[in-house]
Amino acid sequence: DAGVTQSPTHLIKTRGQHVTLRCSPISGHKSVSWYQQVLGQGPQFIFQYYEKEERGRGNFPDRFSARQFPNYSSELNVNALLLGDSALYLCASSRQIRAGAPTAYEQYFGPGTRLTVT
């Protein structure tokens, strides 16, 4: 089975522009999460969607938005780009590994989109 796919692979934008990043989850996975990874740091949680509904949001400004489509693919949008938005943007899809209290999930990551803002 194909893993999580993301497009584009690389992107160069200018300050003030907007960008749309795309993600397709592993077949059968209904949850998609987005993370930002700045060079030399661990990924930081941005958004999570399940069945087209937002299920969580990290500490990111309103310039960041996302949505999930009926086929469970997802888009991350960033408006008014800043130099500090330069990072690797990762998408992950989840599968439930344990039901009950608490329910546990495993997340599988795509290769990421490298965004450079100049």
Add this chain to the structure above:
Amino acid sequence: QQQVKQSPQSLIVQKGGISIINCAYENTAFDYFPWYQQFPGKGPALLIAIRPDVSEKKEGRFTISFNKSAKQFSLHIMDSQPGDSATYFCAATRDDKIIFGKGTRLHILP
């Protein structure tokens, strides 16, 4: 506030040696503790994970040791190989949201 603290920041190990990476967490509500391996230019790959009601989990050369009372867990890589050279992230999850440590850059000398 850093909810998952990871050490060391970098680690150099001889081929065949044991690599050990340590992590500590603060929130007792975390319900799953995965480790991810990341190569340059790639996304993190799930390596091994443990539930908080288990003290140890072993998969091949990789072992997680978990101490719930101390809120600490560690990754041991036995018989370390040059191909293990990568950045390793410990993490903690709650409700399918992951909090990552800052990562350990591991280099295995041939």
